[in-house]
């Protein structure tokens with residue numbers, strides 16, 4: 001785990017530009033299948049949400065797919081989903097009290113690498129009931145992803161963009177998915193050769209990945225993060241980097257725009273400013289902050 005962080009820190013520029021790329025929902029059209037077929041069923045089962053499964057599903061989808069928290073870390077997502085469900089009148093009417101998992105909340109507040117491995121270590125050393133329960137859920141999600149998610153190719157336009165970036169930019173994958181799943185997916189579709197490193201949740205937050213890999217090594221206006229979630233943008237901006245949004249629901253259009261226009265602007269140092277701002281505005285308008293139930 002720490003070896004991976006050191007590897008990121010040791011990366012040395014081989015080209016003039018740097019690009020960080022999110023994976024789920026950005027490169028791969030895998031968000032729907034992962035959440036709907038893997039995360040949600042395991043969430044309902046492990047946290048006793050059977051009596052309110054319809055609302056559990058709506059909340060899971062809202063937090064993870066269709067709102068500003070889209071793409072956030074699974075453990076933070078779990079806390080937010082449980083909070084939304086505990087406030088929802090339909091859930092209260094059925095006398096269901098979703099667990100608040102104070103042990104998990106405490107862990108997320110002090111741990112910077114919110115991955116399965118760190119969770120497993122904390123659960124084993126503390127024997128905290130919440131952590132043990134969440135670990136079981138998280139492990140079952142990983143098993144489900146391994147079983148279910150196959151043959152989901154990159155969005156049209158991804159390969160063309162990777163090829164266009166390659167001569168001038170060092171690239172890394174920057175994700176909150178477990179690294180082993182990322183490696184499997186990038187390898188399955190023969191695109192792992194385009195990136196210098198694949199950084200998953202065990203190596204810290206996306207902002208940390210960008211910091212370790214690129215900050216101070218490249219000029220900030222030569223560093224670009226590509227992602228489909230506000231968290232990707234925050235990670236970019238935390239480092240003073242540029243951001244290119246893959247707009248949820250308009251992914252093909254976004255990749256086409258990147259390939260035919262935005263990459264040229266980035267390499268010409270004309271991306272920063274009005275051009276980036278109008279892309280970000282359209283992106284922000286595409287995701288709501290609050291659910292519309294209650």
Ligand SMILES: [Mg+2]
Pocket residue numbers: 022023024025026071227228229
């Ligand atoms: Mg994503």
